Amino acid sequence: MQVPLRAIGVFHAVARTGSVTRAADELGVTPSAVSQQVQALEISLGTALIGKAGRNVVLTEAGERYFEMIRGEVERITEATQRIRGFRSVTTLTVRATPSLATKWLLPRLAGFIDAHPEIELRLDGTNEPTAFQKENVDVEIRHGTGQWPGLVAEGLVEERFLPVCSPALAAAGSLAAEDLPRFRLIHSVKSQVQWPYWFTCAGVTPAERLRRLFFDRTHMAIDAAVGGLGIALESDLMMWAEKHDGRLICPIAEPPRITLVTQWATCPPDHLRHSKVKLFFDWLRRERDNWLATRDASL
Structure with missing residues:
Protein backbone atom coordinates (compact mmCIF):
# COMPACT_ATOMS: atom_id res chain seq x y z
CA MET A 1 0.00 0.00 0.00
CA GLN A 2 1.37 3.42 -0.93
CA VAL A 3 2.20 5.63 2.06
CA PRO A 4 0.26 8.96 1.84
CA LEU A 5 3.28 11.15 2.49
CA ARG A 6 1.61 14.43 1.50
CA ALA A 7 -1.35 13.80 3.79
CA ILE A 8 1.01 12.87 6.63
CA GLY A 9 2.86 16.16 6.17
CA VAL A 10 -0.41 18.10 6.22
CA PHE A 11 -1.60 16.33 9.37
CA HIS A 12 1.76 17.08 11.00
CA ALA A 13 1.28 20.79 10.25
CA VAL A 14 -2.24 20.78 11.70
CA ALA A 15 -1.17 18.92 14.85
CA ARG A 16 1.88 21.14 15.36
CA THR A 17 0.04 24.46 14.82
CA GLY A 18 -3.23 23.37 16.42
CA SER A 19 -5.20 24.95 13.58
CA VAL A 20 -6.36 24.05 10.08
CA THR A 21 -6.17 27.72 9.08
CA ARG A 22 -2.63 28.21 10.37
CA ALA A 23 -1.53 24.98 8.73
CA ALA A 24 -3.05 26.14 5.45
CA ASP A 25 -1.24 29.48 5.67
CA GLU A 26 2.04 27.73 6.40
CA LEU A 27 1.62 25.26 3.53
CA GLY A 28 0.31 27.85 1.07
CA VAL A 29 -2.98 26.05 0.40
CA THR A 30 -6.62 26.56 1.32
CA PRO A 31 -8.12 25.31 4.60
CA SER A 32 -10.40 23.11 2.52
CA ALA A 33 -7.41 21.42 0.92
CA VAL A 34 -5.91 20.80 4.36
CA SER A 35 -9.14 19.24 5.62
CA GLN A 36 -9.33 17.01 2.57
CA GLN A 37 -5.80 15.73 3.09
CA VAL A 38 -6.46 14.99 6.77
CA GLN A 39 -9.70 13.21 5.90
CA ALA A 40 -7.86 11.14 3.29
CA LEU A 41 -5.28 10.15 5.90
CA GLU A 42 -8.01 9.21 8.38
CA ILE A 43 -9.62 6.99 5.76
CA SER A 44 -6.27 5.39 4.99
CA LEU A 45 -5.61 4.71 8.68
CA GLY A 46 -9.18 3.76 9.52
CA THR A 47 -9.46 6.08 12.50
CA ALA A 48 -10.24 9.70 13.35
CA LEU A 49 -7.22 11.87 14.06
CA ILE A 50 -8.68 15.31 14.79
CA GLY A 51 -11.88 16.73 16.19
CA LYS A 52 -13.36 20.12 16.99
CA ALA A 53 -13.60 22.00 20.27
CA GLY A 54 -15.34 25.24 19.38
CA ARG A 55 -13.17 26.89 16.75
CA ASN A 56 -10.10 24.96 17.79
CA VAL A 57 -8.72 21.70 16.47
CA VAL A 58 -8.04 18.97 19.02
CA LEU A 59 -6.33 15.66 18.47
CA THR A 60 -8.12 12.44 19.28
CA GLU A 61 -6.28 9.87 21.37
CA ALA A 62 -5.26 8.11 18.16
CA GLY A 63 -4.21 11.45 16.69
CA GLU A 64 -1.98 12.25 19.67
CA ARG A 65 -0.31 8.85 19.50
CA TYR A 66 0.18 9.09 15.74
CA PHE A 67 1.61 12.62 15.96
CA GLU A 68 4.05 11.54 18.66
CA MET A 69 5.23 8.65 16.47
CA ILE A 70 5.72 10.67 13.28
CA ARG A 71 6.78 14.07 14.63
CA GLY A 72 10.51 13.46 14.85
CA GLU A 73 10.70 11.75 11.47
CA VAL A 74 8.72 14.45 9.66
CA GLU A 75 10.88 17.17 11.20
CA ARG A 76 14.04 15.36 10.13
CA ILE A 77 12.71 14.94 6.58
CA THR A 78 11.73 18.63 6.49
CA GLU A 79 15.15 19.76 7.65
CA ALA A 80 16.94 17.46 5.20
CA THR A 81 14.78 18.71 2.34
CA GLN A 82 15.40 22.35 3.21
CA ARG A 83 19.14 21.78 3.34
CA ILE A 84 19.23 20.07 -0.04
CA ARG A 85 17.16 22.87 -1.55
CA GLY A 86 19.63 25.39 -0.14
CA PHE A 87 17.07 26.99 2.18
CA ARG A 88 19.33 26.48 5.17
CA SER A 89 22.94 27.51 5.38
CA VAL A 90 23.24 26.68 9.08
CA GLU A 155 29.64 12.74 31.18
CA GLY A 156 29.22 14.34 34.59
CA LEU A 157 29.03 18.09 34.39
CA VAL A 158 30.52 18.96 37.79
CA GLU A 159 30.63 17.87 41.41
CA GLU A 160 28.10 20.15 43.09
CA ARG A 161 28.09 21.27 46.71
CA PHE A 162 24.78 21.29 48.56
CA LEU A 163 24.26 24.04 51.13
CA PRO A 164 21.44 25.55 53.18
CA VAL A 165 20.79 29.04 51.82
CA CYS A 166 18.41 31.88 52.54
CA SER A 167 17.94 35.57 52.03
CA PRO A 168 20.26 37.69 54.21
CA ALA A 169 17.08 39.37 55.44
CA LEU A 170 16.05 36.08 57.07
CA ALA A 171 19.34 35.28 58.79
CA ALA A 172 22.90 36.55 58.59
CA ALA A 173 25.67 34.47 57.04
CA GLY A 174 27.15 31.99 59.53
CA SER A 175 24.82 33.11 62.30
CA LEU A 176 23.09 29.78 62.92
CA ALA A 177 24.00 26.31 64.13
CA ALA A 178 22.58 23.22 62.44
CA GLU A 179 20.23 22.60 65.38
CA ASP A 180 18.69 26.05 64.84
CA LEU A 181 17.26 25.22 61.42
CA PRO A 182 14.08 23.41 62.58
CA ARG A 183 12.89 26.81 63.88
CA PHE A 184 12.68 28.06 60.29
CA ARG A 185 10.51 27.08 57.35
CA LEU A 186 12.51 24.67 55.20
CA ILE A 187 12.14 24.74 51.43
CA HIS A 188 12.23 21.35 49.69
CA SER A 189 13.11 20.65 46.05
CA VAL A 190 11.25 17.37 45.76
CA LYS A 191 13.32 16.03 42.84
CA SER A 192 16.67 16.88 44.36
CA GLN A 193 19.03 14.00 45.11
CA VAL A 194 19.99 15.63 48.43
CA GLN A 195 17.10 16.12 50.83
CA TRP A 196 16.78 17.73 54.26
CA PRO A 197 16.61 14.47 56.29
CA TYR A 198 19.97 13.44 54.82
CA TRP A 199 21.45 16.87 55.57
CA PHE A 200 20.35 16.69 59.21
CA THR A 201 21.88 13.21 59.50
CA CYS A 202 25.19 14.51 58.09
CA ALA A 203 25.01 17.45 60.53
CA GLY A 204 24.39 15.08 63.47
CA VAL A 205 21.05 16.69 64.27
CA THR A 206 17.72 14.99 65.02
CA PRO A 207 14.93 17.62 64.78
CA ALA A 208 12.90 17.52 68.00
CA GLU A 209 9.92 19.24 66.49
CA ARG A 210 7.74 18.94 63.42
CA LEU A 211 9.37 20.75 60.51
CA ARG A 212 7.62 23.59 58.75
CA ARG A 213 8.01 22.67 55.09
CA LEU A 214 7.43 24.27 51.69
CA PHE A 215 7.64 22.02 48.61
CA PHE A 216 8.54 22.82 44.99
CA ASP A 217 8.91 20.42 42.09
CA ARG A 218 11.36 22.73 40.28
CA THR A 219 14.73 23.75 41.67
CA HIS A 220 14.57 27.24 40.17
CA MET A 221 11.30 27.84 42.02
CA ALA A 222 12.84 26.75 45.33
CA ILE A 223 15.80 29.07 44.75
CA ASP A 224 13.56 32.01 43.91
CA ALA A 225 11.44 31.28 46.99
CA ALA A 226 14.56 31.40 49.17
CA VAL A 227 15.60 34.70 47.58
CA GLY A 228 12.13 36.00 48.39
CA GLY A 229 12.56 35.19 52.08
CA LEU A 230 10.08 32.30 52.24
CA GLY A 231 12.46 30.02 54.09
CA ILE A 232 15.78 28.17 53.99
CA ALA A 233 16.47 26.02 50.93
CA LEU A 234 18.92 23.14 50.52
CA GLU A 235 20.39 23.66 47.08
CA SER A 236 23.28 22.99 44.74
CA ASP A 237 25.86 25.73 44.30
CA LEU A 238 25.71 25.04 40.55
CA MET A 239 22.06 26.00 40.37
CA MET A 240 22.12 28.95 42.75
CA TRP A 241 25.49 30.34 41.71
CA ALA A 242 24.27 33.71 40.45
CA GLU A 243 22.11 34.34 43.54
CA LYS A 244 24.86 33.30 45.95
CA HIS A 245 27.58 35.15 44.04
CA ASP A 246 25.74 38.47 44.12
CA GLY A 247 24.63 38.13 47.74
CA ARG A 248 20.93 37.47 47.26
CA LEU A 249 21.47 34.10 48.98
CA ILE A 250 23.84 33.35 51.86
CA CYS A 251 24.62 30.24 53.90
CA PRO A 252 23.34 30.89 57.42
CA ILE A 253 25.22 27.92 58.93
CA ALA A 254 28.66 28.59 60.38
CA GLU A 255 30.08 25.13 59.58
CA PRO A 256 27.75 23.18 57.26
CA PRO A 257 28.54 19.51 56.56
CA ARG A 258 30.32 19.00 53.26
CA ILE A 259 27.92 17.27 50.87
CA THR A 260 28.98 16.88 47.22
CA LEU A 261 27.37 15.02 44.35
CA VAL A 262 27.30 14.95 40.55
CA THR A 263 23.65 15.29 39.51
CA GLN A 264 23.84 16.77 35.99
CA TRP A 265 25.11 14.68 33.05
CA ALA A 266 25.69 15.53 29.38
CA THR A 267 24.21 12.57 27.53
Missing part, protein backbone atom coordinates in the same frame (compact mmCIF):
# COMPACT_ATOMS: atom_id res chain seq x y z
CA THR A 91 23.27 23.51 11.15
CA THR A 92 20.67 23.05 13.87
CA LEU A 93 21.82 21.79 17.27
CA THR A 94 19.03 20.73 19.61
CA VAL A 95 19.95 20.60 23.29
CA ARG A 96 17.54 19.41 25.97
CA ALA A 97 18.01 20.32 29.63
CA THR A 98 15.93 20.57 32.76
CA PRO A 99 14.19 23.95 33.12
CA SER A 100 16.21 24.73 36.26
CA LEU A 101 19.64 24.03 34.75
CA ALA A 102 18.66 25.74 31.50
CA THR A 103 17.48 28.86 33.33
CA LYS A 104 19.98 29.11 36.16
CA TRP A 105 23.26 27.95 34.59
CA LEU A 106 23.11 27.21 30.87
CA LEU A 107 21.22 30.20 29.48
CA PRO A 108 23.46 32.90 31.03
CA ARG A 109 26.47 31.30 29.29
CA LEU A 110 25.06 30.51 25.85
CA ALA A 111 26.15 33.79 24.25
CA GLY A 112 29.72 32.51 24.14
CA PHE A 113 28.75 29.40 22.20
CA ILE A 114 26.45 31.28 19.83
CA ASP A 115 29.05 33.95 19.09
CA ALA A 116 31.80 31.38 18.54
CA HIS A 117 29.69 29.26 16.17
CA PRO A 118 27.44 31.45 14.01
CA GLU A 119 27.01 28.53 11.59
CA ILE A 120 25.07 26.63 14.28
CA GLU A 121 21.43 27.41 14.98
CA LEU A 122 20.79 26.43 18.60
CA ARG A 123 17.49 25.13 19.91
CA LEU A 124 17.25 24.81 23.70
CA ASP A 125 14.45 22.52 24.85
CA GLY A 126 13.67 22.87 28.57
CA THR A 127 11.92 19.82 30.03
CA ASN A 128 12.31 17.26 32.79
CA GLU A 129 11.22 14.41 30.53
CA PRO A 130 14.14 12.15 29.51
CA THR A 131 14.81 12.06 25.78
CA ALA A 132 13.89 9.02 23.69
CA PHE A 133 16.80 9.59 21.31
CA GLN A 134 15.61 6.92 18.88
CA LYS A 135 12.35 8.82 18.37
CA GLU A 136 13.13 12.48 19.07
CA ASN A 137 15.25 14.92 17.12
CA VAL A 138 17.53 15.84 20.04
CA ASP A 139 21.31 15.97 19.73
CA VAL A 140 22.39 16.35 23.37
CA GLU A 141 20.57 16.18 26.68
CA ILE A 142 21.87 17.48 30.00
CA ARG A 143 19.99 15.08 32.26
CA HIS A 144 19.43 15.14 36.01
CA GLY A 145 20.11 11.81 37.65
CA THR A 146 22.72 9.22 38.53
CA GLY A 147 24.46 8.92 35.14
CA GLN A 148 23.44 5.29 34.69
CA TRP A 149 21.59 5.09 31.38
CA PRO A 150 22.38 2.04 29.23
CA GLY A 151 23.21 2.84 25.63
CA LEU A 152 24.08 6.49 26.29
CA VAL A 153 27.32 8.36 26.81
CA ALA A 154 27.03 10.17 30.16
CA CYS A 268 23.68 11.33 24.00
CA PRO A 269 23.97 8.11 22.00
CA PRO A 270 27.61 7.29 21.16
CA ASP A 271 27.06 7.83 17.42
CA HIS A 272 26.04 11.47 18.04
CA LEU A 273 29.63 12.21 19.05
CA ARG A 274 30.65 11.76 15.42
CA HIS A 275 28.83 14.98 14.52
CA SER A 276 30.94 18.12 14.59
CA LYS A 277 28.18 20.22 16.17
CA VAL A 278 27.88 17.80 19.10
CA LYS A 279 31.64 17.68 19.67
CA LEU A 280 31.78 21.48 19.59
CA PHE A 281 29.03 21.71 22.20
CA PHE A 282 30.70 19.16 24.49
CA ASP A 283 34.02 21.01 24.21
CA TRP A 284 32.33 24.33 24.99
CA LEU A 285 30.47 22.80 27.94
CA ARG A 286 33.73 21.48 29.41
CA ARG A 287 35.39 24.90 29.11
CA GLU A 288 32.44 26.62 30.77
CA ARG A 289 32.49 24.00 33.53
CA ASP A 290 36.22 24.54 34.11
CA ASN A 291 35.80 28.34 34.16
CA TRP A 292 32.95 28.05 36.64
CA LEU A 293 34.96 25.72 38.90
CA ALA A 294 37.92 28.12 38.88
CA THR A 295 35.65 31.03 39.83
CA ARG A 296 33.88 29.02 42.54
CA ASP A 297 37.07 27.71 44.11
CA ALA A 298 38.68 31.16 44.06
CA SER A 299 35.75 32.55 46.05
CA LEU A 300 35.99 30.01 48.87
